[in-house]
Amino acid sequence: MTPPATSVEDFVHVYEPGTAPDAPTLLLLHGTGADEHDLLPLGRALAPGAALLSPRGRVDENGMNRWFRRLREGVFDVDDLIGRTAELAGFVGAATAAYDLDPGRIVVSGFSNGANTGAGLLLLHPGLVAGAALFAGGAPLQGREPAPVDLSGTRVFLGNGVADPITTIDQSRLLASQLGERGARVLVREHAGGHQLTPEVLAEARDWFAREEF
Template identity: 80%
Template sequence: MAVDDYVHVWEPATEPGAPTVLLLHGTGADEHDLLPLGRALAPGAALLSPRGRVDENGMNRWFRRLREGVFDVDDLIERTDHLAAWIEEAIEAYALSPERLVVSGFSNGANTGAALLLLHPGVVSGAALFAAGAPLQGREPDPVDLSGTKVFLGSGVADPITTIDQARLLGSQLEERGAQVTEREHPGGHQLAPDVLAQARSWFSESGF
């Protein structure tokens, strides 16, 4: 495992002592897609943005799916393990502090961020996830300890891809394991709503990463 195992963008912090935001893009995007999100969430933070290694008909993803909305959970687990190992390499290569590393993602990337929390507690200190659902579909996550982990979940009540039930289930799974979860819902669908982004930015600022 090496830091160049994933094509990625690294932008050092522009503010002294700023945290690092790990950005995980959605299906069909790449390592550049969420850089504006990272800058909006945490101005001055360092940004680490890798590209998913699954090719689905020319679209980048983080793990395979069997069809729309149905994940290949075994593949998700294996690839999340690989991503977690890469994050450890990136922490060493870029001299990062795990206590100040926050993952943020949209859709497929948000589901992967949720899987990181549930499968590899401690690899990041927090998460701001948008359009995320319970990633292990039908499997109960292990009873890991997420106490001290701060999580923001932004979800659309009318989302046809990540249903609000799945989003709320993720929130419950994280809270049951001790995470401090802030859930914000908007009336729209599979999108990052501007008002939810504004709430996430306030949450990030107040969380003290």
């Protein structure tokens, strides 16, 4: 799917240039009710020195920022997700040009609603990002089988809680399966907790990011 033409101004966002030579770019996607500032500390922790591109979701759910509509908790409006993900892909392309980013070294990282959206970018817009570090996210296209896209060369870290009542572990494992079946190299780390990012999983994700050398 070709993303629609989008201006970098179409999304409220924060951009922090990288401070390390040849640093990659982290595309940071917040969870429900947060904003473009929420995941900046996560980005700095995951990849010190990386450039940070952190937009704000454009859906308003009772005053809370989101990336796409849902019918109720845990049930997505999949058509809206597809359209909103295309808008976001267009923004990434526009930001790549506006900030002179290396399109081959963009890694998406998100939590919860942002992780689901990051998974949507992987499955619906293959090649847009080089990898992903997603936390408390699951398979985004609920009830629909993703297209058989080629994700070979895409590297993914998934961190999820086995007791998560919002994103069930079955959904996170389904996402891992969908990505792996399409050629992505997936590292899964599960923790005993719920809808959260634990310090242990964060440390493993940081080590993974350093090893992958995006």
